[in-house]
Amino acid sequence: MNDLETRQLRYFVAVAEELHFGRAAERLGMAQPPLSRAIRELERQLAVGLLRRTTRQVSLTPAGEVLLRDARTALDAIGAAGRRAQHAGESTPRLRLALKPDIDGGLLPQILDAYAAEEAALPVSLVLGRVGEQAQTVRDGRADTALLLAPFDDRGLDSEPLAVEPFLVALAAADPLAARPSLSLADLAGRSLPDGSPADQGPALGPHGQQGDPADDETTLSDGSDGAAPIASDLPQIFRLVELGSIVCFFPTSLTRRYPRPEIAYRPVIDLSPATLAVAWPQDSHAPAVAAFVRVATKVAATAPPEAAADQRESAKRMVP
Structure with missing residues (x-):
């Protein structure tokens, strides 16, 4: 052959x-x-x-x-x-970190601050992408490490879980379901997610088990009618369609804390698996800068839960009428 x-x-x-x-x-x-x-x-x-x-x-x-x-x-x-090879030949070496904006469990600022103090630290460049792209970005060499949601396609990668937090469903504050302190997936029957899939099936999954991005460019949204489906291209559009009652959407708790909106209610879904944030890197990586970043990320995550839990309790007080 x-x-x-x-x-x-x-x-x-x-x-x-x-x-x-x-x-x-x-x-x-x-x-x-x-x-x-x-x-x-x-x-x-x-x-x-x-x-x-x-x-x-x-x-x-x-x-x-x-x-x-x-x-x-x-x-x-x-x-x-x-x-x-191109990266290694640069006059100023950098650590390239892949992530989806706002999908970092609220840990990114602390991780970057702690990493900067490491002896092996390099300047960090953020490689931004949609949910589901981070693992591939590390595999093909565009990034050295990634913060991403599990599960993901882990071919050729090692990873370490950092934080687990609930998914909340975002729905219009005027929606009758918003009067309830918590929901089940069955309660969401008849409602659609940003990618058009039924909300009662939970977050839509990509080709390798990764959740679809609620703010993918040119996402087609189903409003349950026979007319033309609306199109969302960014997070503000997603929020606007939720406010109008056209769709619902699932978000990690840390993201909902960043975007409190009076027209949107965030509610826990009791039978929905939580979001797990992980750090991933190539299995064959021996770079000291990558090892330092992984070490710092796991250390920061290990010390973050008490503060995060307090934030979540305060957030819950704001969200429940």
Whole structure:
């Protein structure tokens, strides 16, 4: 068997993730016929079928599932090798920290202050992204470590949990459910989340078990009507749609403390799993700066719960009428 090329792996991953040759070709910026020929050539080269093709759908064979997993890992490693080499050659080394704004359990300022005092500390650059992107950002070398919500795709990563806090549901203050001190998921039947999924199923999950971002760019929102669905592109729009009663949304408690709004009620959901904040880093990392950041993050998190608990009690007093 000849060695596989990066181009072949990229083509196959696109088709395997989209399960549609047309969408995969569009994603790759190429025409569909040469993409189809490339996948057939890859199957011939490996002497194994990777895809099941019918007139209605494309699906992965067991061999295709294995290649998808390993191809993703290989492509991540290739991209990471180049980026980390570039980072190592910079005149001023930096620690790149991936996170979603406001998803830090309220710990980020303390972590950065404590890290700056470490002997191995480097200047920190924040790599901001949507929820669910942080693990991939570390895997492909764009970041050295990450603060992120679990569960997440942990291929090639080590991680340490930092904090566990409840999810609260945000709903319009005028909603009849806001009169209750707490809710269950069943109480939210008939209401929609920002991605259009039913609220009574809990936070929507991404392709690797990670929660979908409540403020993803151009998120399609379902209001339960037959008309055009509204579009939200940032957190203020999400809040506005919640205030109007168009949707509800789940947020970690620490985020709700930052955004108290009189038109929104935040209520605990008794049968909803809590949010777990973790720090993650590459399994093969031996960088002293990364080790120092992980050590500091776990230490700060270990000393934070009493203060956080007090904040949560005070927040609860404000939220319950």
